[in-house]
Amino acid sequence: MKLGVFSVLFGQQPLEETLDYIASKGLQAVEIGTGGYPGDAHCKREELLADEGKQRAFKQAVETRGLTISALSCHSNPLHPQKAISSEHDRIIRETIDLASKLGVPVVNTFSGxxxxxxxxxxxxxxxxxxxxxxxxxxxxxxxxKVIPYWTEIGQYATERNVRIGLELHGGFSVHTPATLLRLREAAGEAIGANLDPSHMWWQGIDPVQAVHILGRAGAIHHFHAKDTSIDPINVNKHGVTDMQSYSLMLDRAWQFRTVGYGHDMKVWADIISALRLVGYDYVVSIEHEDGLMSVDEGFTKAVQNLQQVLIREPLGEMWWV
Structure with a gap:
């Protein structure tokens, strides 16, 4: 496995400066936003699509620092009932798939809508x-x-370009659990898989280790986000897991996003990483920082330090003891 990060948290810095910082932390991969909710601070999608020279320069900026691009991400709602919104989000997804194909990036992450x-x-x-x-x-x-017809078409569009779709299982969208992901995958094809983020499993009452097993046995994990969640034992009894309060009201919320190790201990994270290895996932673990109690630098750095302890990097060798 490789350790990476979703670079959107460094959106105020230029791409080259961001890549230098990521490489200095010993990471091997970067996930880059191309529009939609994550924005496009580090990847101007339309400019790159129109210029092969800029595509080469973009890839070179990443690769000369010893990094790979794990995914292009354009989280959005292509099924939004307002056509002006859904049409724009659909365009972003299709263009991101086109760009991923040209850059040789195997996964595009987004929401089901x-x-x-x-x-x-x-x-x-x-x-x-x-x-x-x-x-x-x-x-x-x-x-x-809506859901099945759209993603059947997009799945075919992606397949024709040798790209897979990683749908993040996220509350508020049609695909938000392992079961809904597998339902869509069965109908729309194997290009559709999960960008599995355990933080969204925990607040829904789903054990991420079991989610890994359920999706991994079906070959349905295309990408993985490393983000934690803490659940307040008092506030959850008041507001429930579908707490609608702003994420900024951290003292009163039922649950909140945390950096890796600050919602669940490292044994839990070791179990998650081991489950990923067990079901054959040997791709990137991409840090996503959305911890309201820590600065970007501190939250990211602690996530790196904690994941370095449990990440399984080397290829599986022969079981000499068998």
Missing amino acids: CPGDHEDAKYPNWPVAPWPNDFQEILDWQWTN
Whole structure:
């Protein structure tokens, strides 16, 4: 496995300066935003697509520092019921796939998106309860008319360009659990897989180790984010796991994102890394920093230090004791 980072946290710094800093920490990979919610501070998608010379220079900037690009990321909502939004997000995803293909990057990360509840809806509707039955009707309509058709088309688009799609399992979107990811993958094809982030598993009550097993046995983990979550034992009883308070209200929230090791101890993270190895995932573990209690530098540095202890780097050798 290789250790990497999602460079969006260094968006205020130029690309070359960011890459120098990442390499100085001993990392081997970088995940780069190309638009959508992560922005495009380090990768101007349209400029690169239009100029092969700029593509070569972009790759060279990464590779001469001993790094590889693990994924291009354009998290967005291509199923948004407002057509102006969904059309723009669809364009970003397709262009990111095109760019990944030209750069030789194997994975594009994004969200599944979430539609509305009918053709003239204005806002997304995320059903999370089976009753009253209206919610089941909405869910069926969304998957039949929006989710499966769109991602079947995008999966084929990506396959034709030798790119895989890593959907981040994230609350508020149609694909947010291992089961919903596998449902979409069965319908839309094997180009669709997970960008598995354990932080979103924990707050939904899902054990990330088991999520790795469920998805890994199906060959459905295309990328992995390293981010932690802490759950407040008092606040969760007041607000529940679907806490709608702002992430900035950290003292009152039921749960919050933390850097690796500050929500769960290193034995838990060692179990996650071991599970990834067990199911055959031997790609990049990409740090995502969204810890409201730590600066970018401190949160990132602590994540690197903690993951260095548990990451399994070397190829699996012969079991000499068998």
